[in-house]
Amino acid sequence: MDGIRVCVFDAYGTLFDVSAAARALAEEPGREGFAAVWPQVSADWRTKQLQYSWLRAVTGAHCDFWQVTQDGLDWALERAGIGDAELREALLGLYRRLAAYPEVPEMLSRLKDAGRATAILSNGSPGMLADAVASAGIGPHLDAVLSVEAVGVFKPARAVYDLVGARFGRAPSEVLFVSSNGWDAASAAACGFRTLWVNRAGEPVDRLPGRPERVARDLTGVPALLGID
Numbered sequence: 001m002d003g004i005r006v007c008v009f010d011a012y013g014t015l016f017d018v019s020a021a022a023r024a025l026a027e028e029p030g031r032e033g034f035a036a037v038w039p040q041v042s043a044d045w046r047t048k049q050l051q052y053s054w055l056r057a058v059t060g061a062h063c064d065f066w067q068v069t070q071d072g073l074d075w076a077l078e079r080a081g082i083g084d085a086e087l088r089e090a091l092l093g094l095y096r097r098l099a100a101y102p103e104v105p106e107m108l109s110r111l112k113d114a115g116r117a118t119a120i121l122s123n124g125s126p127g128m129l130a131d132a133v134a135s136a137g138i139g140p141h142l143d144a145v146l147s148v149e150a151v152g153v154f155k156p157a158r159a160v161y162d163l164v165g166a167r168f169g170r171a172p173s174e175v176l177f178v179s180s181n182g183w184d185a186a187s188a189a190a191c192g193f194r195t196l197w198v199n200r201a202g203e204p205v206d207r208l209p210g211r212p213e214r215v216a217r218d219l220t221g222v223p224a225l226l227g228i229d
Helices: 020-026 038-059 065-079 085-095 104-113 126-136 158-168 182-190
Strands: 006-009 117-122 144-147 175-179 194-198 214-216
Touching: 006 158, 020 038, 020 085, 038 065, 065 085, 065 126, 104 117, 117 126, 117 158, 126 144, 144 158, 158 175, 175 182, 182 194
Parallel strands: 006 117, 006 175, 117 144, 175 194, 194 214
Antiparallel strands: none
């Protein structure tokens, strides 16, 4: 991929492991009941979080992503028959401090050392993103953390992807956009970005107007993709 000057990453599911909160709580002593259902809760939580963001974008009923995250969790817990307020608060607290995937710090460091600008472009609210970036210790490797709150609508609205050009002054062809969400990578491709879909689950390509240019199983190979040794 020649001519890439800016590398932009989705946050949740791409840099940060969205399953980490439920998994960590399930591993705590005394959480045996939750341990039996945490994979379902985690999957439902993520599904509803995304669905609610899309529906709010379509209907114009915007709120910040922290509210969407809480609403998605409440649906997931109710489906699992869990009414434990303390457990809910524990999960939300852990979500503010999600772990980054293991390859993330070194990958970002290599991009920065090679002179590429790096950024996050996320549905996350500024406070959520600040907490996650600080917890993962990746702040020094990022030039910008861009939130949809600047335009008041969630992805895949075009106005969100336009934030990249406004911040860096680069043409879409000079930007590599990386996401673990197939629909997000497809939407960025439709906006003219070079794209990499991090397909950790081995899913089929989404049937959408845009199509990811490249596909990988994790973020390890991003520097090599740009010719960085």
